Amino acid sequence: MERKYDFSAIEGKWQKSWEEQGLYNVQPDPEKEKFYLLEMFPYPSGKLHMGHVRNYSIGDVLARYYSMKGKNVMHPMGWDSFGLPAENAAIKNGVEPAKWTLANMDNMRQQLKTLGISYDWNREEGTCLPEYYKWTQWIFTQLYKKGLAYKKKAAVNWCPSCATVLANEQVVEGKCERCGEVVEKRDLEQWFFRITDYAQRLLDDLVKLPGWPDKVKTMQENWIGRSEGVQLTFTTEAGDAAPVFTTRVDTVFGVTYMVLAPEHPLVAKLTAGTEYEQPVKDFVKKVSQLSFIDRTSSELEKEGMFIGAYAINPVTGKKIPIWTTNYVLYEYGTGAVMGVPAHDQRDFEFASKYGLEIQRVIAPEGWDGSELTEAWTEHAGYMVNSGDFDGLSMPEALEKIADFVEEKGWGKRIVNFRLRDWLISRQRYWGAPIPIVYCPKCGEQLVPDDQLPVLLPTDVEFKPTGESPLKTSPSFAHATCPICGGPATREMDTMDTFVCSSWYFLRYCDAHDPNEAFNKSLADYWMPVDQYIGGVEHAILHLMYARFLTKVLHDLGLVEADEPFTNLLTQGMVLKDGAKMSKSLGNVVSPDTIIEKYGVDTARLFILFAAPPERDLEWNDAAVEGCYRFLNRVWRLFSRALEVPGIREAAAVDTAALSGADRDMHRMTHVTVKRVTEDIAVRFQFNTAISAIMEMVNAFTEYLDKEQANAAVVAEAVEKLAPLLAPFVPHIAEEIWMELGHGESIHLAQWPDYSEAALAKDSVEIVLQINGKIKARLEVPAQASQEELIALAESQPGFAEWTAGKTPVKKIAIPGKLVNIVVK
């Protein structure tokens, strides 16, 4: 084996061999425990970036590890291949989206294979392929039949640049998540999924996910935004019911005005034909012209206008003025709010500005009657100015007043969610067409299952007109009504790509089934995903939608699992010079370049070694070289080890028969197995797993340098070290394994084990502390008792000097660690 480490030859050879052997193709196996390992599938943008390499390298370590541990590991890969960039490429370069996308998939598949990741390519899927989106459409029909897919006119987020609507979740700081354009509000007919029906379950079931990061669960919790309160109906003088939502019904005696969102229908109704009509219209227009970002900013100066009408507070019977303002959102609650300036800071600011009455109804204990200088919002204190409720504590009043208004029929306790229904229609071409036709006689109809998929037409034009290119197809619009057989028109919208990616993990279980979306027994065998890995940027969107759709499919009886991902690992970003790699910053390091120069094993090793998976990783060219040097050292180490006389015929190691450096090397081997095993499986700390391997390599090298090597010890070390390397650097590990004389791939080998006997030490070094200060280090028998340790410490030369003139007050001995003598 006295050759150079030729990574290029080694990596190419083994990738080819593994593919030919079908090493990673799996089927359900009743003999083995299943393990479904999944990394978030990529959008086929054209080429892989370092973030991909990191994501898949992390996944591959776990896949290979669990496979060596004897589990039946499914590790699939596919493409989230619908989406806007393909259409933009069509507009810019005149390439058909399908062609562009498929070419990118080919290229990236090749790159993935070059990374040597252990994918079962037989299960590859692409969401843009008719064999896949047929079933996305079918799932739509299932939701439609359940009443979970519906169409309504709504004020929606519109991106003028992408010329399409966006889901709430795709609006980031008032801007389009994709292109950064400021999002507008438009009233449009759109399709929705009724995710709000699942709000409570999506919230409750977060506790079923102990394997998820708290951060992600908290983000979902906040996004769902559950709040308990009372919906209380005020009545206008004209007799209109104007319900408000409040979490603080205890403050109802302090209501001094009412606010309607500018879009609230009562605003127009109550001002129609009055002197207020024009000024209010002007005000509403001014507010609606604000960008979404300004409108929802807490920095926005609160402004409002009296609309000339009054409402009656049902509890007090008091007449209060109705205002409209820029700080009440029509989308949340009822779009109407009761104004309690004494106990809500926003209301306080507003009332102070416009001279509205401020009526205190809760006071802290020992209140001296002083005026408020800001709203008193503590959940404490006692009721005042609140009729029969005076004197009750605030928490008590909250319940009592809620009871009271419910008894009177003025209101009821409700739960309100921030979560909105999921807007899934897009006015775009490159997505799964919504399988609906409109018949002039029979109305809106689902496309029957046997007519799926509704194929995307190819006779379309791609121009940035702001209209869906689907509308330019002469053929697409024409359909037949499934009820009456008459001519009908097709729905022109396509589905949000997040619909496609909300069930792809189910399709992998039964990837090419022509008859169903997925076979139930196959899905029940593999699901749920045991370990899911991806970027934290999907914490809300993708992960919530996937949970929702899984629950729907569960309720439909299509799969047992009602949560898709048991464990979630959110990997950090790959940075260069402190910033995320991006073309505009010019700090991109291409995986291809690194692989060409050092090989895949080096690239993977660096990425896994430089930081724990959850943290951001700073790219460092010099450190990559360090990893390359390490692999060269490993290579030379094995070459030397194989030259140790007798190594090929060596018998098993007898721990008891070893001593000195042989015993230490033997222990090092077992300690390393233990550390690496725990670091991978328990702690997800691949960086420390690798450093443990490095320490063993260093010790092993020194052992070969300095000692008359014991063939059995060396044989054991190489036989255990190679498999430890396999999950991280699969190619070099395989090459070494074969050099060691094995006939079968290292990736089919068993994960090494360790013995407690081998870990044991005869003597250990402990420290001797006086008052917590280290005074000496002692080599002591490993089995020494506390008494013996203390005796040993006290017999040290110098002990008298360290304790001179003082009396021992406490003696602490921790076997294996230290002795601490406290003196005074």
Added chain:
RNA sequence: GCGGGUGUGGCGGAAUUGGCAGACGCGCCAGACUUAGGAUCUGGUACUUCGGUGUGCAGGUUCGACCCCUGUCACCCGCACCA
């Protein structure tokens, strides 16, 4: 403002959860082998006035604190006029 997180050498990061702070690697310094080295190998590398001092800062608990508690500062991420 609310929620989550992070602060350790020149740098990335260890310290398996209260017991030797700085493992491992990068970088740097010195040396060896070399016609040569940006190859390889060897040694050193927190600070220090050599007493000690050190894990953002100030306290506390403890025989003992990077780790637990209280307060505080800085930075990062998410949400944000949600009634």
